[in-house]
Amino acid sequence: MLTVDPDKTVSSARVARLPAAQRVAGILSERIRSGQYAAGEMLPTERVLADDLHVHRRVVRAAIDQLVNDGIVNRRPHCRPTAAEASRHLDRVDTSRSGSPRISASNLVALIMWHGGGPLEHAGTSQQRIFWGMNQLLTNAGYLAVFLDLGGAHPDTEDETADREAAHLRYVLDQNFGGAVFYPYAYRHNRELAKEVAQSVPLVMIDRKIQGLESDFVGIENHNAMFETTQLLLSKGHRRIVYVTNWEPIDSVQDRVQGYLDAIRGANDPDIIDSLLTIPAGAPDRQWIVFDAIFRLPEGDRPTAAICMADYTAVSVAERLMFLGLSVPEDVELTGFDDIVPTLPNGLGLTTVAQPYEQIGSSAVELLIRRIKDPSAPLSTVKLPTKLIIRASTP
Numbered sequence: 001m002l003t004v005d006p007d008k009t010v011s012s013a014r015v016a017r018l019p020a021a022q023r024v025a026g027i028l029s030e031r032i033r034s035g036q037y038a039a040g041e042m043l044p045t046e047r048v049l050a051d052d053l054h055v056h057r058r059v060v061r062a063a064i065d066q067l068v069n070d071g072i073v074n075r076r077p078h079c080r081p082t083a084a085e086a087s088r089h090l091d092r093v094d095t096s097r098s099g100s101p102r103i104s105a106s107n108l109v110a111l112i113m114w115h116g117g118g119p120l121e122h123a124g125t126s127q128q129r130i131f132w133g134m135n136q137l138l139t140n141a142g143y144l145a146v147f148l149d150l151g152g153a154h155p156d157t158e159d160e161t162a163d164r165e166a167a168h169l170r171y172v173l174d175q176n177f178g179g180a181v182f183y184p185y186a187y188r189h190n191r192e193l194a195k196e197v198a199q200s201v202p203l204v205m206i207d208r209k210i211q212g213l214e215s216d217f218v219g220i221e222n223h224n225a226m227f228e229t230t231q232l233l234l235s236k237g238h239r240r241i242v243y244v245t246n247w248e249p250i251d252s253v254q255d256r257v258q259g260y261l262d263a264i265r266g267a268n269d270p271d272i273i274d275s276l277l278t279i280p281a282g283a284p285d286r287q288w289i290v291f292d293a294i295f296r297l298p299e300g301d302r303p304t305a306a307i308c309m310a311d312y313t314a315v316s317v318a319e320r321l322m323f324l325g326l327s328v329p330e331d332v333e334l335t336g337f338d339d340i341v342p343t344l345p346n347g348l349g350l351t352t353v354a355q356p357y358e359q360i361g362s363s364a365v366e367l368l369i370r371r372i373k374d375p376s377a378p379l380s381t382v383k384l385p386t387k388l389i390i391r392a393s394t395p
């Protein structure tokens with residue numbers, strides 16, 4: 001993954017298919033060009049770089065040797081290598097020795113997305129898996145993927161996120177990237193800028209759309225996924241099922257809510273009681289007041305199952321139920337969505353909906369390459385199927 005931040009915060013990087021030392025050389029060269037390693041500044045130690053890039057130290061050593069030969073890095077005896085002043089141009093990185101194309105802005109494709117991740121996730125974050133899905137197809141087509149990270153362990157405030165997204169969009173424009181895949185968080189902002197990018201650079205949106213922006217799009221079958229999850233609980237005899245969500249005016253959130261409601265109403269059972277609860281991420285205690293009131297009802301009146309719009313929501317709900325003296329699944333059966341947190345903090349497996357993250361990435365690339373080859377092609381929307389994964393939280 002080649003990771004670049006226009007604000008000069010660059011995280012770990014890997015680019016597939018190029019020989020290991022060549023890949024590392026390309027990554028270090030891009031960091032120097034972007035300003036993360038300023039001219040004259042010492043590079044990190046071999047050990048730090050090896051840990052950062054997940055390679056052996058001898059690979060780092062070979063990559064630095066190559067950069068020294070290319071004039072991108074300076075080295076003196078008994079001193080750590082330093083970034084050279086003359087190396088601040090992207091096209092200085094020559095990968096022709098491996099038979100791969102030279103790196104230039106026109107064959108870079110950006111993934112603009114929050115890197116995400118958390119201690120409960122497994123097998124890579126969803127964002128990493130989308131990138132991996134993109135990378136091989138792009139490499140085979142002669143492109144390199146660049147992760148333009150929104151930064152931070154979690155998204156900042158909406159205005160701060162909008163500022164970072166704007167910086168990344170302008171970077172794609174200014175550097176003449178060959179294309180971009182964009183997962184917007186501050187989707188109410190930067191509409192005109194996103195339109196400008198779409199008019200100049202092949203652009204594919206994933207997961208959510210920006211109102212008024214016409215572009216190719218890749219998402220998932222959110223409605224069907226939540227309909228199937230709700231049907232599972234109905235088939236197990238639950239008649240008091242609460243749906244816990246945040247409330248954003250975007251298709252993915254609204255489609256999940258609608259899938260839940262359609263399953264409840266389709267059951268045509270007067271004994272079924274549905275409830276929608278909005279619990280913002282990281283909600284303070286006062287925002288759990290309605291949730292607490294519902295789950296403090298006497299047994300026989302309180303919900304027996306909770307469907308959560310995301311895995312991390314399910315983790316918060318499980319912790320809150322424990323605070324209320326209720327256990328999963330004995331008192332309340334629980335489901336999530338995303339399959340990025342397979343187990344709850346107590347070790348119990350979480351029933352959830354698995355998104356095809358790698359396929360999201362590869363489908364976005366297919367649309368992007370199609371757009372590059374034929375800019376006048378009609379716009380395409382791809383919605384991929386999901387898979388319900390049943391674990392111990394719904395025995």
